[in-house]
Amino acid sequence: MTSTSADDRLALLGGRPAIGHPRPHEMWPPPGDAAELADLAGQRNTDISIKGSSGPVRALEEDFLDFLDHRVRWAVTFNSGTSALLAAYFALGVREGVDVIGPALTYHAALSPVFALRGDVVLADIDPATRCLDPRALEAAVTERTRVVTVVHQWGHPADMDRVLDIAARYGLKVVEDCSHAHGSRYRGRPVGTFGDAAVFSLQAAKAVYAGEGGILVTNDAGVHDRATLLGHYRDRSRDEVTDARLRDHWVTGFGLKLRMSPLNAVVARHALAAFPARRDARHRCLHHLGELIADVPYLEPVTVADDVDMGAWYGYKPLYRPRALPGVDRDLLIDALRAEGMEVGAPSAPRLGTLPLYAASENPLFPGTAKRPAGAMTGSAAEHVEQHALSLPTFTRWPQDKPLIEEYAAAFHKIARQGAELARYAERRAVPADAPAG
Template identity: 35%
Template sequence: MSEEDIAEVAEILRGDWLTTGPTVAAFEAEIGRLSGGHRAVTSTSGTAALHMAYAAAGVGAGDEVISTPMTFIATTSMASILGAKIVFADVEEDTALIDPVLVESLVTERTRVVAAVDYAGHPADYDALNSIAAKAGALVLDDAAHSIGSTYKGRPVGDLADLTTFSFFPTKNMTTGEGGAMVAKDAAIAQRAHEFHFIGLVRDSARFEITSEGPWHQEVHEFGVNYRLTDVACALGLAQLRRLDAFKKRRAEITQRYNDALESVDGIRIPVQRDDVDPIRHLYPVRVLDGRRREVFDKMRADGVGVQVNYMPVYWHPVYTNAGYRRGMCPNAEAFYAEELSLPIFPALTDSQVDQVVETLMKALQ
């Protein structure tokens, strides 16, 4: 948090609006601009944004959603809540991104959405995914919780898929405290998402089914929820967005420092980056080889370095295993999980702290 962040929030607290006011609209407009000019609808979390996206896309019972197991469970659970069947496609061995070749083999007439995840900030192969989904009459969703500010073949995240969702949780590339947003290329889908997150309220008089009421009138045609983000949160978001380029630059510097120090170290693999992407590196996931990930994790934590593991394959969660999903379905994802270790990366991390992380990792590998 900067003093500018604090000042922007304080100004809202002294003003006339706390929620659903002009600052929400301004933040949505800025997210839309950053995402290729498409409409953005803010939400209370990245999970809520996923729920909005699936609901606005009409996902329901009988539909199938193809997705990756290498993600936080919200990517799939919000489709499951709506009654869809999740079909897991394995990831590429090197990037841990959903494999388009396997997606193509899993598409059926029931496929409604292909949901990719830009793991660690690295965009998936959207040219391939969009082509596959279009042939099936399905939509592509980009869970971009890790990747706001990344580009793929020169295009920004938000302009790569039919639907894009962002997370603004404090650990992400920018924050509103809690919060998220959904971007849709189709204006009708965006409007459905807006109404869904606004308790289902319809305020367009041309669409009213009850026409005998006064100017106060509003009505609900489909059930919705209250996922509205506040002006307070959006003020923080606007201030953070102004520094997103600086955040990205510093994350790139940290990534390069890790790469230079670790690329020749025995016993680990450093993350892969495709030539056609310019990612904002949300995570720095190394792979610890020879079955030593837990040992290295424990040693580094004991030495004061806050490493983490991201993520357990989604279908290992009991909510999915109890529904019949079994281990072994996606061997690349399971192999990645067995070795993955996320090293600290955030804009305030200093060069000396990066060096400390490297030294601690090297010590743990001895």
């Protein structure tokens, strides 16, 4: 990667940017093709309010069972992944006096529905390699109040399910898998979402399989299926599909909520699911190529993928910054310099959950006057380290069209490495107040 001295000057300092492709570089979700748009138009004139499990909603659920190698028996759609998680926690008995253990660094909605059920969340540290719940931290957090553990397959990398399931079995815990980042990911050859007592996939627009808004809960447990169905669905579906006769008595009303998916969202999701295998393969080729090109950048810790897992869809490319390799340059300045080179880059948007008011407060804001356990910020933890050092890059999906752009990204990273001393001098000059006396 040789350059002329003029080309090698940092764009932040007036040089030519290394990346010539205009932004945005990640355009997602992709536009609907003719077949999808025709199906949407047809559904609009057929039925836009499906009351039971039929039409595209039923077809999506059946497609999803096939997607998971038929290792789960039931799939139930919801209007969002958050609603599906609420249904999962409700079905597993989360209520006042119950603790749910989950990872300290993830998207807030993985655990926030617990508060709507008056439960408490206990945060445990993450494994810095997988970025998922650390089994050692999980076991240390178990108390007599613990009933459920939530694993999030963070950014697409599967959690260590063997160890999590072993701990759950020894302590009598139920397991929820949040697979919202991990469509198509596999742990030791088996699809994520097929290990826990319940699993949830978000189908929000940023996900690899998207509905616009939507979620889907999967389970092998008849009781979980029945209670989750009754939380979000009533009348036809609950009458026809709830297996427990005593629970089926609630079929007219369900449990008072309406959280079902629109058939139009189901149409979109079916097309996204059908297109997923080709898009997954393209993402793997793109991000493997990027990883190879930046493996020797001294200030980056590349994304590592364990030998016994498959990243499925990925969910962004998130290496860690090693600030010791660029002394005097903090992450914010590095991001500024990379953006000046034309890169679409930032810090991941999810902070440690313990720093958010919903988690840190000692009162449940949904039930004023009700005390809850405040979560600590977990300073000095692996979660803090990843939060403070991760970079978030696009999830390149088009291969080979994105190959030249990926190579420009790599060139930008290497350019910063070559000009690290100049960037550090810039940081030092910027830190000196304008009215500081000379000398």
